Amino acid sequence: MKLAVLLILNLFALSLHGGETFTPYEDARDVPRNVTDLWAGYDATRETLDIQVIQEWEADGVITRYATFKVGTFKGTDARIAAYYSFPNNGQRNAAFVWSHGGGQRAERGRGVYFAKQGFATVDINWLGRPMEPDIEVNTDWGKVDPTQGPRFYSKALRDGWKRNLLPDEYSIDPVPSPRNANWFLLTVAARRAITFLEQQPEVDPQRIGFAGFSMGGTITSMTAIDSRLKAVAPFVGGTGFLHVDFPGVEGSSIRQHFQNLELYAGTIDPAAYWPLVKCPVMFISSSNDFHAAFERIYQSMALLPHDQWRVSTNIHQNHSPGPEQWVLLNLWFNQHLKGIDQYIPETPHSTFQVDGQSATFVVTPSQQDRLVDTEIYFSYDPNSITRFWKRADATHSGNEWSVELPVYEDLPLYVFALCRYRLDHSVLLEREETSTFALNSQQHSHVPDSVRLETLSSLPKTRAVFEDFSNGNQDWSTRDQRTIKTYKFQSPDLDRANDKKLSLIIDPQGRQLALRVNASSKFLSRPDNLGDFTIVRRIDDQEAQELIISREEFRGDDGKTLEWSKIATFEITIIDESTNAKLDLTSPEGHAILKLIRLVD
Incomplete structure (x- = not known):
């Protein structure tokens, strides 16, 4: 009943405010307090897109168009977003997905060309407004609102930086504290309009659309994933919930200090409020030490899903940098869930965890062991998941199981998971690299005491005599350029x-x-x-x-x-x-x- 009333009120308000996409809330008591109410009445297909094609390229069986389309009307002015739309020139209606770039980044023509050659149509939205082509000036224009990251990236920026908080200003939708004043809301509106863009293209099968994005684009993915038109999503290094919750014992390790309206943020903007409403399969791709998608928060977020169709893959000892074994899973996930071609992706490796006094036992039993290349078990006592060192355990392999027994310390948490590496049927050429394997994580298990004292870490036994002799190769290291x-x-x-x-x-x-x-x-x-x-x-x-x-x-x-x-x-x-x-x-x-x-x- 409440949802129906909100819908009627929103539609009535629209008639009073002309062509505005959203009617401003004048009274703080009217502001929605949860995700369902926030998006009640919003129809991403209601307004015309007014698509304008600026330029077209065709090569190697792929057509790419530089286009702009309308996001909405805010404060009496249209907001438009630029994008690359790429598709295979095959005369068919193809599976498709939206790509949302990360902070400081831009849409890339090459990405769309690569995925078109894999049989997908894509629209790569340039939400930040950075230049895409040196000879094309037409670009994203947010008009009288601004969800970007400031003038360093967006020449028409209205603020010095990006607007994370919910407070009103002269460029926000609402004159009272509201989730619609945060940059994430407008970016999600643009993302849902991009789904509409794909739906309307003759080269796209509207029943086979997905969404993926990197970093800030991963967060946009998580918030857009509630759209019922999506059949699968793949957030990269972003999209975890609980961003406002400190790591155990690590004060100041969250973003809570940015909000005067923390409860309102948690109920309407934080991805933890969205994941319980996501019905499509989720492939979460990240890094073990990611600053934007902290390790524990990935699993806390996936636990909120109303289904078990999810996987997690993280690049070990890396921050914000998935490797080829992670990137290939985007291809596999969308091949399976958008194209309907079974990729035989293993289930999340089954694992158990038991704590008995001062000892804990972790056991993992991966499936499809005929394809299994390696099983690595990692653990840590450090509650800071961004900077912790994941130590590889000396696991015991017996039959189909890998197990490890670990000491438990008072006042310290224990975290443990397995990374299982699988062989592909054939080597897969990615946009920039190539791989013949992929990696899937087990569930992460943890033992977190009520009181965590970081000082206890320094009192643990000092058993490491040598920092590194490379007897285990690069087991404890990472690289981005195969050099450093x-x-x-x-x-x-x-x-x-x-x-x-x-x-x-x-x-x-x-x-x-x-x-x-x-x-x-x-x-x-x-x-x-x-x-x-x-x-x-x-x-x-x-x-x-x-x-x-x-x-x-x-x-x-x-x-x-x-x-x-x-x-x-x-x-x-x-x-x-x-x-x-x-x-x-x-x-x-x-x-x-x-x-x-x-x-x-x-």
Whole structure:
């Protein structure tokens, strides 16, 4: 009954406010307090799109159009969004999906071309308004509202930055605190209009539409996923709920300080309010240390779904950077749920977790073991999921099960999950890389005591004698360029990180003139531990293997601060061959023959 009344009121108000997409709430008592009421009466197909095609390209069996279409009318002015619409030139009605880029990014023509060659039509919306083509000036124009990130990206920006809070200003829809004043609301309106755009294209089957997006686009995906027209979604590194909830024991690790209306935000904008209403299958793709899609929040969000058709895949030891084993799952998920072609995607690996006093047991039993390449179990006692070091456990394999027994400590949480790597039937060429495997996570299990004390981490036994000897290859490291390597290992509580230690590196230049650069960052640690960024550069002139000893005081930092070993979140090493100015590949055995050993020494 309440929903029907809201619908009638909204339609009546529209008749009083001419062509406005939304009638402003003048009284705070009228503002919706939940997602259902917020979107009651909104019909993304009601207003004409007024599509304008600016330019068209055709090559390799793919047609791409640079187009703009109407998002809505706000404050008497139309808001329009630019996009690339790409589709296979096959005379068919194809499966299709919307792509929403991330913060600071833009729509990309190449992405649409790639997916058209995979048999999908796509519309890649340029919500931020950054230039898309050097010779085309027509672009996104939000008119008298502005959900973008400010003038650094959007030349017509009305604010200095992006509007996260719900408070009114001269550019907001409502003159009272309202979820419609947050940037996320308008971006979701644009996303739902993009679904309408696809529905109306003759090259698209309107019954086979999905949605995917990266980072901020992942959040847009989560909020748009309630649209009943969608058959599957795939948020990347964004879209988790509970963004306003601090990590256990880590004060200031959420965004709650940005809101004077926290309850209103939690009920209408935070993705946790949306996931219970999502009926379509969800593939959540992320990184194990993602700042925008924190690890625990992924699973807390998936637990809200009213169904079990979801999977999670994360790139280990990475922040905001899925790898090929994650990206390929977008292809598989949409092939299966939009095209209807079974990809034989395994179920989420079955796992159990039991705590008995001071010990916990984790067991995982992956399915489809004839395709299984590896099963890796990771655990941590660190409640900060952005900067924790995921230590790989020495698991026992018996029959179809992998198990591990882990100690439980008072005042510390324990987190554990399995990453299962599967073989594809054939190698898949992605937009930028290629892979013959994909990875799926088990459920994450946790034991979180009522009271969490970060200080207890430093009192755990110091059993790690060597920081890194690469005997396990790059098991504890990540890379984005297959050259530089990065680790979170300084956050491993089994490492003695006393400040009287010095950093020792054994390097064999093999007759070359090399330059070493080490970056250490405290970013995303708790507020008291965030010292900023530090760097040191050393030339390596000798031709024989040598030991470099570096004290923490030698690192150059922000504002004259001194580095502390225990307050390094990420530790990154680059070695450059000065004769070619090229980075050495530190991910390879050849690279490990040069960078041989890393220790903290007295």
